[in-house]
Amino acid sequence: MVWAILSIKVENKPGILFKVTHLFRSRNFNIDSISVGVTEDKKYSRMTITTIGDEKQITQIVKQLDKMIDTIEVRRLDVNNSVYRELVMFKIKVSKPEDSMEINKLASAYSAKTHDAKKESIIVEMTATPHQISAFEELAKKFGIKEMARTGITALEREEHEH
Known part of the structure; x- marks a missing residue:
């Protein structure tokens, strides 16, 4: 099991937080911590989510997040370079x-x-x-x-x- 930090840039509009957390819940995947705030461009928010899983699970959740229509960018941050x-x-x-x-x-x-x-x-x-x-x-x-x-x-x- 590995600890992962996911950085997700999304459109800043109602319902996005629910969609992202619902994706985790529907995949029976736990969110250890989540923080959300507007970015330097008010049209977008950045979610930082930490979770624990195996490599396959983490890769899968990143792919699923990336497919969401309101998602601009999803990155798994390198813990040693962040x-x-x-x-x-x-x-x-x-x-x-x-x-x-x-x-x-x-x-x-x-x-x-x-x-x-x-x-x-x-x-x-x-x-x-x-x-x-x-x-x-x-x-x-x-x-x-x-x-x-x-x-x-x-x-x-x-x-x-x-x-």
């Missing part, structure tokens, strides 16, 4: 005053921002790779994670350099 990030927000429990200081240090070590520090909780905002987010989450568990919200991965492939 920049991919996810935004996550954690609401972390503060049990004692020194917890706030420790959570702030932890956030700083991961280049995360803290918000809304209250007596009983603090919100940490982090933009990172899924691996970095998981590492932070493991360390934050000792305080108690009250809530967590993740956006899904967004990605762009790096430019090819000519030699």
